[in-house]
Amino acid sequence: MLTTTKTWTTLFLAGAFALTACNGDDTGDTDDTATATATMTSPTTTDPTTTSSSTDPTTTTTTDPTTTDPTTTDPTTTDPTTGETETTGADPYVFDETPADQLSKVDRMGMPAINTAVITSKDDYNAASPADDAAGDFVPEIVANIDGFHMALDGELMGAGLTPCPTMECVEVAAPFVVPDTLKLDLAGDAGFPNGRKLADPVMDVTLALVLLDIKNGSHDPGTLAGLPLNPPANDKEFLADFPYLADPH
Amino acid sequence: MHKSMRFAGAVGIGLLASTIGIGVVTAADHVEAPGTQGNPAADITDFYAWHKDDGKIVAVIAFAGLTEVGQPATYDDSVLYGIHIDNNGDNAADENVWIRFGKNGAGEWGVKVDGLAADPVIGPVGTTIDGPLGLRVYAGLRDDPFFFDLQGYLATLDTAKLSFDSTRDSFAKTNVTAIIVEISTDAAAGGSDSLAMWASTYQ
Incomplete structure (x- = not known):
C-alpha cells in the first residue's frame, strides 16, 4: 500500500x-x-444538441420521432427559452443545458x-x-x-x-x-x-x-x-475489484 | 481527506481562534465552506483519480456525505459536475468531462456525461452505462469510501493532545452519492505522461 x-x-x-x-x-x-475559455467552450463543442438549439431551434422539429431508445442523444424537442433538451424516447430524461460559464x-x-x-x-x-x-x-x-x-x-x-x-x-x-x-x-x-x-x-x-x-x-x-497507523488503515467495507469500485451502500 | 472536516476551523486553538470560531468547529461534519452548507448535491466530499494498466483512468466524485443508512441518493438537476484534466502543465483544463442529472416524466433520475470529444452518454442512475471511446459511467448511492477518525482529530485539535483511535472510523456505516467514470487514458492524456486532475461543481 x-x-x-x-x-x-x-x-x-x-x-x-x-x-x-x-x-x-x-x-x-x-x-x-485559459481556464475560463476551456470551461466556456467545452460543453457546447461536445454537445450537438446545444448547438442546434442555439443556432436554429426550428430544425429540432424535423428530428426522427420514431426513435425510442432513451439512451440516444438525438433531440426531439428543444425549448430555446430554457435551453433544456429532451432526448427521444417514450419517457426521456430532461437535462439542464446551461454551460459552466453561465453558472457559479x-x-x-x-x-x-x-x-x-x-x-x-x-x-x-x-x-x-x-x-x-x-x-x-x-x-x-x-x-x-x-x-x-x-x-x-x-x-x-x-x-x-x-x-x-x-x-x-x-x-x-x-x-x-x-x-x-x-x-x-x-x-x-x-x-x-x-x-x-x-x-x-x-x-x-x-x-x-x-x-x-x-x-x-x-x-x-x-x-x-x-x-502506526494513526487513523483507521482501511475502509469499513471492502472495495470492489471491478467497476464501479465503490462498495454497495449500507 | 473529507473536506467536511473543518481542519482549519478546529485549528482555532492556534492562530485562528478569533477568526474561525465556534460555529465552524461545531459544523465539523459535512461541508468545508459556508457556501456549500445546506447544498449537499454540490458539496464534494472526496475526489479520486487513478490510472490502470488497461489504458483507463478512473475518476470519482463523491458528494452528499454522511448520508444515513436508509436515506436515498442525492440528485439535483441544477448542479453541473466537472472533471478537469490538464495534460500540458499550464494549470488550465485541456479536457473536461461534464455530468448532469435529470428526470424523466415518470420522475426517474438519469445521468448525462459529456466530454472527451465523444457523443453524450445518457442512462439511468444506479447502473453501469457504457459509451464510446471506452467511457464507462455509474452514478448512485454508494458506501462512503473515505475512512478517518474525525472524532479523534477534532479532539486532538481541541485539547492539543494526540487523541486518534485507529479503530474508530467516523465515516463507517454512512453513504455518499457518487459519480464514477472510467475514461480512455489516451483520450485524456493527449500523449502526455503527466496529468493534473480536479473536480468542481457549478450551479
Missing part, C-alpha cells in the same frame, strides 16, 4: 523543483483566461484535505482555480494554518517520539502537492497517492505526516503515520 522511502524521496525532490517553479510563476492571469462555481477539489485543512477563506478558495493556486493566491493562509498546527501539537508529537518539522520546511515539502490543488498523475509510474489517489490509499495519515513531521531531513517519511 505504501510507497517505499526511496520512491517518496524521489517524489519529494521532484516536488521541490516544482515548488520553485511555482513561486517564480507570474502567469496567473494568462492561466485564468460552488465547490472544487483536487488533493484531499486542502480546503478543510489549510485554507481559511474557504468560499473564495472554492471559487478559485488551480491557476489561482499556482499564482500563489492562497500560500499565505496555507503557511499560517500549518504554523497553527505546530503551535498546538509540536510538544505532543515530540512526546510521542516523533520529530516535528519547522513550519517552512513542511511547507517546502508539502507545497508541490498542495499547490495547485490538483491530483497529479504520473502515468509512467505506479498509481497510488500522491501519484493520483486510489480508494484505499491512507491519504489522511500521509497528509498529516507531510504537514507535521520532519521529512526533509529524513527523520520520517510520508508513510510514518500510516505505518
